[in-house]
Amino acid sequence: MELADRAVGFLLSVISLSIFTYYTFWVIILPFVDGDHFIHKYFLPREYAILIPVVAGVALLCFLCAFIGLVMLKSKKKA
Amino acid sequence: MKHIVKIITLLVAITAFWIGLLETALVPRSYTWLLPVYFIVSLGCYGLLMVGVGLMRFPTCPQEAGLLQQDIAEAKKFLKQSGIDVGSE
Numbered sequence: 001m002e003l004a005d006r007a008v009g010f011l012l013s014v015i016s017l018s019i020f021t022y023y024t025f026w027v028i029i030l031p032f033v034d035g036d037h038f039i040h041k042y043f044l045p046r047e048y049a050i051l052i053p054v055v056a057g058v059a060l061l062c063f064l065c066a067f068i069g070l071v072m073l074k075s076k077k078k079a
Numbered sequence: 080m081k082h083i084v085k086i087i088t089l090l091v092a093i094t095a096f097w098i099g100l101l102e103t104a105l106v107p108r109s110y111t112w113l114l115p116v117y118f119i120v121s122l123g124c125y126g127l128l129m130v131g132v133g134l135m136r137f138p139t140c141p142q143e144a145g146l147l148q149q150d151i152a153e154a155k156k157f158l159k160q161s162g163i164d165v166g167s168e
Contacts, residue, residue: 016125020128023124031107
């Protein structure tokens, strides 16, 4: 059982580190690179660097509000 | 009450620093606009990393588990002698 826990923990750490390095590269390092370097192929246009976190944050907020609302409705129906 | 005052002071300080950076243009303007989003994303990443590391280093204490099982067996035996129904066997 602890092996499954360790595997999940390791996967989470790898995902978080890769997201961090990709985002750092995207926002900070890429503007200094020449326009016709091959690395620009692997990164989306820079507007998406703001769009994707904002959309994810709004989606998370909506999900949280919906979840809280559902739980409140369920508890009210029982009582 | 004191805790939230500390948090709000920290937020105000960070906002003032960010506005100062915008005004004096030490770093290029486009960087300064992206800085808050970058910090929020990096904070989320840091939280995820801490959760992952905590999961990896969670101790299981096998000796304590063995002692606990012994305690459970003793308690079951004692209660059965007193005639109480112990449930799952």
